[in-house]
Amino acid sequence: MNKLKITTAVCMLLIPVAVLIIFMRVRDTAVIKAEDPIKIGVVIYRGDDAFISSLAVSLDKEAKAVEEEVGRKIIMNIADAKNSQGSENAQVDAFISGKYDVICVNMVDRTVASSIINKAKEADIPVVFFNREPVEEDLLIWDKTFYVGTDAKEAGTMEGQIVADAYLENPDKIDKNKDGRIQYVIMEGEEVHQDSLIRTEYSCKTIANAGIEMQRLARGVGNWMRSPAYEQMLLWLDAFGDSIEVVISNNDEMAMGIIEALKEHNMLKGGPLIVGIDGGKDAIEEIRMGNMEGTVVNDADGQAYTIVKIAWAMAEGKDPEEEVPELNGKYAYIPHYTITRKDIR
Secondary structure: OOHHHHHHHHHHHHHHHHHHHHHHHHHHHHHHHHOOOOOOOOOOOOOHHHHHHOOOOOOOOHHHHHHHOOOEHHHHEEEEEEOOOHHHHHHHHHHHEEEOOEEEOOOOHHHHHHHHHHHHHHHOEEEEEOOOOOOOOOOOOOEEEEEOOOOHHHHHHHHHHHHHHHHOOOHHHHHOOOOOOEEEEEEOOOOOHHHHHHHHHHHHHHHHOOEEEEEEEEEEEOOOOHHHHHHHHHHHHHHHHHHHHHHEEEOOHHHHHHHHHHHOOOOOOOOOEEEEEEEEEEHHHHHHHOOOEEEOOOOOOHHHHHHHHHHHHOEEEEEEOHOOOEEEEOOEEEEOEEEEOOOOO
């Protein structure tokens, strides 16, 4: 009987210890789970696009910055769709199969985002679109979809203002034939890209609203790339020569191709005024050398930080609007700013 009492007493003493051990193990498991890395899958539409390439670098850099800020490891995997919507769909499927926490997508074709959203919704994986804005109806399919980019109207307006300011300061320098009008050509990014269409519209509208008469000599499509813009500019120079007074480019990379063509014709110095958008390093150097009037900076770091911060918030189950001040509903537009020759003289 005494042995039975002792055994019972020992058991009673051990029960709290066992409970404590179980609690500690559960707590340790919770800590480990909380420290599991956040997996973010990113698909870019094409890696040889100069701005998208810089944005991809910024995404990796800002992921590390957010990781330090929030105290949780972030793993980011970036895939290149090489301008193929089929490849992009397959890459998204791979991220879904890999149970990524969030998928970030730079659409090849912005009009078909619904198929990606529906797949992600079924897997309960949030999606952050960037740079190429899906149509609004697609974003409304699910409450865990967002878009990060810039306001194309703002970019076009600022680009046009660079031209207007330069003209109003010294009309004779730009209006070489003294006819009271600007003879210009415009290099557009893509035929149906919404940013390209809007940048073109508002750059020209801003110049006209400043009271400056304009005559368009030609328009071309350079697909955001240097080489096609170079080839197109060579054709324009053959057709119009020094009659071209202003070149408006939808982005800096195409402006670099335009500058190469002008150099080849020995027409860079004293040639047409050139403006672009993105704030690329090459463009800033050309501005510094006086070969380009200015650029509108497309803030890659700011966009990347916002993309990662939204992804982190969704992975943590937080309200992204409370964590990301730039986010308004489903949209976060990062402001532009300009750099002109006056800024870097």
